[in-house]
Amino acid sequence: LHHAKAAGRDTHRFYAEAMNAEAVAHLSTRSGLRRALERGEFLIHYQPQVSLETGAVTGAEALVRWNHPDKGMVPPGDFIPIAEDSGLIVPIGAWVLTEACRQAAQWHAQGLALSVAVNLSALQLQRSDLVRTVTGALSDSGLDPLLLELELTESMLIQNTDVVMDNLRRIKAMGVQVSIDDFGTGYSNLSYIGRLAVDKLKIDRGFVADLTRNHDSAKITAAVIQMAHSLNLTAVAEGVEDAETLEALRGLNCDFAQGYFLGRPGPAEAVERAARQVNPFKVGV
Numbered sequence: 001l002h003h004a005k006a007a008g009r010d011t012h013r014f015y016a017e018a019m020n021a022e023a024v025a026h027l028s029t030r031s032g033l034r035r036a037l038e039r040g041e042f043l044i045h046y047q048p049q050v051s052l053e054t055g056a057v058t059g060a061e062a063l064v065r066w067n068h069p070d071k072g073m074v075p076p077g078d079f080i081p082i083a084e085d086s087g088l089i090v091p092i093g094a095w096v097l098t099e100a101c102r103q104a105a106q107w108h109a110q111g112l113a114l115s116v117a118v119n120l121s122a123l124q125l126q127r128s129d130l131v132r133t134v135t136g137a138l139s140d141s142g143l144d145p146l147l148l149e150l151e152l153t154e155s156m157l158i159q160n161t162d163v164v165m166d167n168l169r170r171i172k173a174m175g176v177q178v179s180i181d182d183f184g185t186g187y188s189n190l191s192y193i194g195r196l197a198v199d200k201l202k203i204d205r206g207f208v209a210d211l212t213r214n215h216d217s218a219k220i221t222a223a224v225i226q227m228a229h230s231l232n233l234t235a236v237a238e239g240v241e242d243a244e245t246l247e248a249l250r251g252l253n254c255d256f257a258q259g260y261f262l263g264r265p266g267p268a269e270a271v272e273r274a275a276r277q278v279n280p281f282k283v284g285v
């Protein structure tokens, strides 16, 4: 009995310590994030988006990274959820938007009319100052609104509050493009697509990745592309990792693609170099 009690205490202490460590890690990431904003530790990697018709790079997705002084490059999956919980995603997201617009305007000034896609968090879309932030990023950079694209997820459109609907209407009215990210993984209430005048569906890489091996994934991808086209939307495939998948997507008349096979996320200069090549990825050759 004595032993069992001691073991119980130890187990309890073990869990308490583990929880404490997690809470501390969370807190330190939280204060770390605040410091990172002040010290300029965030940076953006850009992943090229390629036209499946021409093989040309037509734009890039902005993907934030945290260059941590001790931990090195921290991927967004490790800090975006904490940034969302703490509300810090709002200033971080505003920074990403501003910086991505500046970069796309610079590309444009260099003769490259590349679009830039920026991921939004639910919290940003729920705030009444989103339109002001977007307008600010566009006017500071001088970027043509048509070259800015905002990526939302299906779950963000479920809470169709007045603020969210108003934000989307006003963003669309500026000429900014709107796409649905990770399409097919969320709560599939398709009624919002027509109503919200979305421009693009980005097919989740979960379907694209095993397209050539899994019959269901192939069927779903084909159906999403068909649906997009019948609604006058553009279809983008995420997560293209090999030539066979690329060919299959061309066969399905998918419009654009993104993925490691076409280019990993990296510095803006890599996108620039790829965009200057005549037939950068030898699509269809």
Ligand code: C2E
Pocket (backbone or CB within 6 Å): 047, 062, 063, 064, 075, 076, 077, 080, 089, 093, 096, 119, 120, 121, 151, 181, 182, 205, 238, 239, 240, 241, 258, 259, 260, 261, 265
């Ligand atoms: P996402 O928007 O769906 O971005 C695509 C993710 O898939 C990126 O991961 C990208 O590096 C990865 N990816 C691209 N091609 C391939 C491929 O061929 N194979 C595989 N396995 N993966 C591929 P990353 O950069 O780690 O970003 C993860 C997520 O973090 C993003 O998913 C997005 O939801 C979020 N995120 C990134 N930047 C931001 C941001 O600035 N704001 C917000 N709110 N979220 C962001």
Ligand code: MG
Pocket (backbone or CB within 6 Å): 061, 119, 151, 181
């Ligand atoms: Mg995205």
Ligand code: MG
Pocket (backbone or CB within 6 Å): 181, 182, 202, 204, 238
């Ligand atoms: Mg995605």
Ligand code: MG
Pocket (backbone or CB within 6 Å): 182
């Ligand atoms: Mg994703």
